[in-house]
Amino acid sequence: MSNIKSLFATRLYHAALSAHGKPIDTDELAASCFSIAEDDEAGQDWCEENGYAGYTSYASLDDLPYRFPIFKDLVAVLDKHVAAFAKDLEFDLGDRKLVLDSLWLNILPEGGIHTSHIHPHSVISGTTYVTMPEGASAIRFEDPRLPMMMAAPGRVKEAREELRPFIYVAPEAGDVLLWESWLRHEVPMNMIEEDRVSVSFNYNWA
Template identity: 80%
Template sequence: MTRIRSLFATRLYHAPLSAHDPAIDAAELEASCYSIAEDDEAGQQWCEDNAYPGYTSYASLTDLPWRFPIFGDLVSALDAHVASFAKDLCFDLGDRELKLEDLWINILPEGGTHSSHIHPHSVISGTTYVAMPEGTSALKLEDPRLPMMMAAPTRVKDAREELKPFIYVTPAVGDVLLWESWLRHEVPMNMSEDDRISVSFNYRWD
């Protein structure tokens, strides 16, 4: 009897942020992102020096929950989502916990992209989506085995999702996506005239 199984799964967590308390007001979160971006001169300078399109607080601010209470509420909700994902992943955490390592704002204007990358030294990474205008870019996820497939033929266009080399996920405002930090991902070019706003984060095993 022939059996074919899928092995070594790559898990992706996709849920409404509101599935866990506390409730987050989307309009307030968006206004807070813009307010921080406007005042963060160090972040603006970093983006300019590094040719980063739009704005990110990744290299400048480490205290968003202290600056605006809504980010503290956001972290509380994210903690619950990450705990759910860790349970699904069957992690044996022992007497240690997954704790927030960093949290940052991303504002991508029309034409902005974020090239393919991973998040070293973290366990779980993710993003919650604050503004996703019509026509904006999805999140692109790469099969982690791809570098080892030097001699493999390409897949047919209608290949099953688990066999595709790239997966595109278009979340809605208020969604949260989580993945293991070794999973390579990118944000293709924002083709919308409006800003694509998200808040990304890493969790470490502490």
């Protein structure tokens, strides 16, 4: 009798922010994001120089929790989600813990895109979704084994989720996704007129 099992799992954490800690007001969070984007001239200049259609504070601001209290509240909730994910991953952290390393906001208008990338020098990365209008771009995750598959045939269209080369996830506003930072991902072009707003972050082993 055959024995076939899955090895080397890639875990993806998906939950509502409200599952840990007090609920975050996404309307207030959205207003804060747009206010920051409007005032952040350095971030606007970076986006223009680098051809980023939309806005990100990634290269300009590193103190969002000190600018608006709601970001401080958000970090307190994210800490609990990351701790839960680290437990699921069965990390041996010793007497240390995973701590926030960076936090930035993203506003993708119609035509905006975030090309395929990973998050070097981090352990867990993630995004929480502030606005996700109907039809806004899902996030796409890539099987990390693809470069080593060489002559492997493609998968059938109805392949089981864990065997597909790409997985699309369309969260709702107020959701959080977490993954190990080596997992390659991207956001395809936003094809709707409304802005897709999210807050992304990295956690390191302190």
